[in-house]
Amino acid sequence: MTRRYWWGDLGDHGGCTPAPSDDGAAIERLASIETPMARWTPSSWEEAVACGAATDRADYLASLHRLASRLAAARVADALRGPDIELARMVRALDGFDEAINLLTERAVEWYSTQDPGFTRKFSHLPSRRLVPLLAARARGPLRPFLAEIEGLAESRAALAREVTRAAARVLPNASALVGGLVAARLLAAAGSLDALARLPGSGLQVLGARTALFSHIRTGTPPPKHGLIFQHRRVHGAPPAVRGRVARVLASRLAIAVRIDRYRGELDPVFIEAANARIDGAAG
Amino acid sequence: MIWRDGALVSPGPGGVYGERVRGGYRVWDPRRSKFAALAHLDRGFDLEDGSRILYLGAANGTTVSHVADYAEVVYAVEFAPRPMQDLLAVARRRPNIIPILADANRPELYAHLLEAVDLLVQDVAQPHQAAIAVRNRPFLAPGGRLVLMLKARSIDQARPLEEVGAEAVEALEAGGYAVDSSRPLLPYHRDHIAIQARRED
Numbered sequence: 001m002t003r004r005y006w007w008g009d010l011g012d013h014g015g016c017t018p019a020p021s022d023d024g025a026a027i028e029r030l031a032s033i034e035t036p037m038a039r040w041t042p043s044s045w046e047e048a049v050a051c052g053a054a055t056d057r058a059d060y061l062a063s064l065h066r067l068a069s070r071l072a073a074a075r076v077a078d079a080l081r082g083p084d085i086e087l088a089r090m091v092r093a094l095d096g097f098d099e100a101i102n103l104l105t106e107r108a109v110e111w112y113s114t115q116d117p118g119f120t121r122k123f124s125h126l127p128s129r130r131l132v133p134l135l136a137a138r139a140r141g142p143l144r145p146f147l148a149e150i151e152g153l154a155e156s157r158a159a160l161a162r163e164v165t166r167a168a169a170r171v172l173p174n175a176s177a178l179v180g181g182l183v184a185a186r187l188l189a190a191a192g193s194l195d196a197l198a199r200l201p202g203s204g205l206q207v208l209g210a211r212t213a214l215f216s217h218i219r220t221g222t223p224p225p226k227h228g229l230i231f232q233h234r235r236v237h238g239a240p241p242a243v244r245g246r247v248a249r250v251l252a253s254r255l256a257i258a259v260r261i262d263r264y265r266g267e268l269d270p271v272f273i274e275a276a277n278a279r280i281d282g283a284a285g
Numbered sequence: 286m287i288w289r290d291g292a293l294v295s296p297g298p299g300g301v302y303g304e305r306v307r308g309g310y311r312v313w314d315p316r317r318s319k320f321a322a323l324a325h326l327d328r329g330f331d332l333e334d335g336s337r338i339l340y341l342g343a344a345n346g347t348t349v350s351h352v353a354d355y356a357e358v359v360y361a362v363e364f365a366p367r368p369m370q371d372l373l374a375v376a377r378r379r380p381n382i383i384p385i386l387a388d389a390n391r392p393e394l395y396a397h398l399l400e401a402v403d404l405l406v407q408d409v410a411q412p413h414q415a416a417i418a419v420r421n422r423p424f425l426a427p428g429g430r431l432v433l434m435l436k437a438r439s440i441d442q443a444r445p446l447e448e449v450g451a452e453a454v455e456a457l458e459a460g461g462y463a464v465d466s467s468r469p470l471l472p473y474h475r476d477h478i479a480i481q482a483r484r485e486d
Contacts, residue, residue, distance in 0.1 A: 006398050035396040037423050042401035061358055065380050068398060072386040073373055079366035219443050 004033050005043045006064060007053035016051040027071050084194035087167045091189035094164055097157035101128060104150050108135060111143050129154055173268040174258035178251070178276060179233040186229050187255075198263035205259070206230065206252035230255070239284050250283035286324055286332050286355070293321050297354035301375055302347050311351065315473045318348040319408060319434040322473035327466070330481075332356070332404070339402040339424050341389040341417065342409035342434075344368045346375035346382070352406065353379045360399055364388050364409075389417050392424070401426040408434040415453040418482075419460030425484040431462055433480040434470075450478040457482055 003010040006026075008018040019026045045060040054060035079085075105128045112135050113119050126134065132154065136147040165181030171194065175184035190208045191197035200208065207214050209228030217224045227248035231237050239247040254276035261269055287294050287310065294310035305312040315322040324330050335357040343349045343361035345368045353359045361376070362385045363369050369386050376382040387395040389409055402424050411417060418433050425431065437449040446469060454464050462482040470477040 004397055030397070033397045034393050037393055037396060037420065040393075040396045040423055042424075042426075043397070043399060045400070061383075062380060064398065065376070065383055068383045068385055069373060069376055072369055072384045075386040076366045076369050076373070080370075215442060 001039065003041060004035065005048070006030055006033075006067060007043070007048040007060070008051050010047060010051070016047075018051050018053040023067065023070060026067055027074065030067060030071050079193075082193075083167065083171050084188060087164065087171050087185055088189040088192065090160065090164050090167065091185045094157065094160050097153060097160065101150060101153050101157060104146075104153070105132060108132065108143065108147055108150060111146070112139055115140055115143070172259065172262045173266075174261045174273060175255060177268060177273045178255055178258050178280075179230060179235075183229060183233045186232070187259075190229060194259075194263050198259050200256065200259075202249075202253035202256035205255050206248055227252075235280060235284065243284055247280065247283045251280050254280060286330075293324050295351040295354035297350070298378060301350040301378075302345070311354065313351045318351065319470055319474055319477060319479065320348045320352065320406065320432070322470045323432065323434075323468075323479040325473070326468060326470065326479075327481075336404050337400065337402045338404045338406060339399065339421065341405070341407040341421060343372055343384070344408070345371035348408070349382060350375050350379060353382050357381060358383065360385060360402065362387055362389055362395060389421065392421050396424075399424050401429075403429050405429065405431045406434075407431070408436075410436050410439040412440055414440065415456035415460065418457060418462070422461055422484060427484060427486055429484045431457075431480070431482040431484070433457070433482070435478040435480055437476045437478065446476060446478065450480070453478075454480060461485055 001012065006019065008016055010016045019029055045054060045057045048054045048060050049056065054063060109121065109131070116138065121131070132147055132150050136144065136151065139147055161182065164185050168176045168181035168185040168188075172181075172184040172188060175187065178184075187205065187208055188194060188197050191200060207225050207228045208230075210225035213222070213225035216222045226245035227236055230248055230251060233251070235251060236244060236248050257272070258276065261272065287296065289307055289310055292307065293313040293315065294307065295313050296310055299306040299311050301311075304314070313321040315325045332352065332355045334355055336355065337358050338352060338356045339360045339362070340349055340352060341362045343363040346361065349359055349361050349372065358381045360383045361372060363372055364387065366386065369384065372384050376384045383398065385395050385398060389407070390411070390413075403426055405418070405421060405425055407414065407418055407421070409417060414433065414435055418431055433453070435450060435453050437446050440449050440453075450467055454467055457464055457480065461484065463485040464480060464482040467478055467480045470479055
């Protein structure tokens with residue numbers, strides 16, 4: 001049985017073939033080797049020297065360090081590139097915008113209330129995107145550029161959200177068709193990658209994003225969460241409370257199939273979408 | 286291991302992660318590193334100079350950089366790409382770190398890179414940590430040591446620490462290890478147990 005090591009192949013009868021001297025070829029060879037542990041015997045630098053693959057132990061370790069580093073770097077690049085990873089990062093950036101805009105708006109309101117002590121958000125039900133222009137029209141002094149900055153952030157946020165939806169339609173065509181691009185992209189970001197998302201069971205998708213509630217359920221026996229991120233989809237949050245759990249469950253089960261189609265086929269399947277939508281709408285009954 | 290004024294230190298070029306440097310030595314903080322915590326709690330614990338080490342769960346290379354200051358060579362296995370980027374940067378300055386992007390559950394995919402090692406350090410957030418140590422046992426030279434930083438909450442969210450620890454010790458003994466000690470890493474790290482064992486043949 002040939003023993004295969006990073007530095008070369010050792011035959012049964014002492015014959016040996018050193019690994020390619022070209023780093024690129026050597027790394028390709030490294031990535032392809034698999035050694036059943038029952039048959040593994042330690043690599044020995046003396047054997048590598050005898051084979052002509054290294055001059056001494058220092059050289060053995062230096063070559064191994066160089067090749068292993070390059071192989072690891074190539075694998076990192078593979079894992080961190082790709083449209084799904086970029087989409088997940090875009091979602092996190094979008095969340096960052098939201099956090100920043102909410103915080104700054106709150107500060108702006110507090111600041112504005114010193115200029116207009118009668119001002120209150122109570123009973124006005126103004127979301128941040130309406131409130132800020134309203135304040136900007138009335139504010140005085142350095143508060144004005146501060147508010148203008150928030151408005152600028154809000155514009156960038158809206159543009160990024162459109163980009164996220166657009167990218168989601170490419171990366172997650174079927175999931176986007178079921179729950180919309182933003183929610184689909186958020187699920188992807190929570191799972192980390194399209195591979196990870198496609199491996200989740202429906203029950204996992206159902207509570208993805210409800211980590212605190214899920215672990216409090218496991219730890220202390222509070223009621224289990226009915227939905228995580230998918231609550232943000234209108235068919236879940238719009239469903240009457242009595243059937244919301246059922247809708248979430250059925251939606252998640254269809255979504256699990258949708259993300260697998262997205263991962264392994266990569267194109268929209270209108271027949272599946274129609275059947276899935278019928279099932280989901282049926283669950284709301 | 287080297288101690289300076291009650292602080293564990295390691296000899297090597299500083300500035301890896303903003304660690305303090307005292308008298309030319311890098312201070313090895315037990316609050317940041319489980320390995321250092323074990324050395325603080327068990328003064329009999331030693332890391333021999335020139336050891337060959339297999340480190341599973343190398344993460345960003347914080348602890349690995351200190352271990353490499355003592356070792357001849359550290360085979361550093363990490364599965365996640367993001368921390369591997371940091372580990373690669375650490376390995377660029379420390380040629381005795383061999384970075385390996387692989388799943389510690391599947392030693393058959395990195396076995397061809399390894400020689401026999403004197404010490405196996407394992408610090409992975411996985412449910413089957415004892416099984417991983419058993420699977421990687423062939424890499425240990427006869428009589429080689431295992432230091433397993435058991436992350437109890439990766440095994441079970443709710444069960445008591447002692448129970449999870451006892452179960453891991455049992456699994457290690459069934460898998461060919463003689464367990465010497467098992468101690469919680471309090472007050473430095475919650476929900477962690479350091480298990481020290483030897484390969485038994």
